[in-house]
Amino acid sequence: MYNKLGRFVLMGIFVLSALVSINYQQYQLAAISGLLFCFILWSHFKHSSVLLASKHFKNSDYDRAEKVLNEVDNPDRLAKSRRGFYEFMRANIALKREDFEKAEFHFQVASRFPLGGKNDKAYVLIHLANLALRKKEGERALAYVEKAKELATSSRALEIITNIENEAKKLAN
Incomplete structure (x- = not known):
């Protein structure tokens, strides 16, 4: 570390x-x-500095987390288990800074790698569905929601999925 x-x-x-x-x-x-x-x-x-960055990220110190993540020269060389967390943290930091294009890119990459569990992957898909709603792309949001439904285990995630699904259906019609 x-x-x-x-x-x-x-x-x-x-x-x-x-x-x-x-x-x-x-x-x-x-x-x-x-x-x-x-x-x-x-x-x-x-493994690089991903574990150290996750410590700062967990403490909501996004500037320090980003500084540590910037030390990773080539994220493609990271182990699969670390790459998912790397992209997830990058996406959330971009989301906090309202850089939605960058956040969507990093969430899409994070969705291809293993994360902590099924529920964590569901939250990545929830974020992607939210970003699709922001762009007024109801069909894409519904596709993300369907995948997230399969993975969600917590009641909070299921509640968010239901809300996004209702919004996406309104947009799609």
Whole structure:
């Protein structure tokens, strides 16, 4: 759960440790340092700072969450389990800033990756349906609502789905 700079410092420490261990002919310690370096490097590409950003996001500190998310150089390299949360946080931050086009894009990408559970995926589809309603696209909103109905488990989500469905039907007719 380190930021980008922290991971680079840790990798540097492990490389330095491996070099010192080789200098003192402690090859087992050098191998362990090398493995730890490889693990941190792998985690840098596959997990990046998404967990740290989710901590700030959960505390409603969207500016810091966005700053940490900006450290992710290439989101395509993230593990599938992290990519969904990355896109979900990006979409919600864009939604808070009323950048609806960007929010819709990130919610659509997030809908393709696994999230916490079925209910979380249902909320992504609910957001997409809301954004479709905002654009006065009733048919698209109804399609999102149908998919969300299958995934929703909480009564709150079902209530929101019902409200959106009523609005979308009015728009479609």
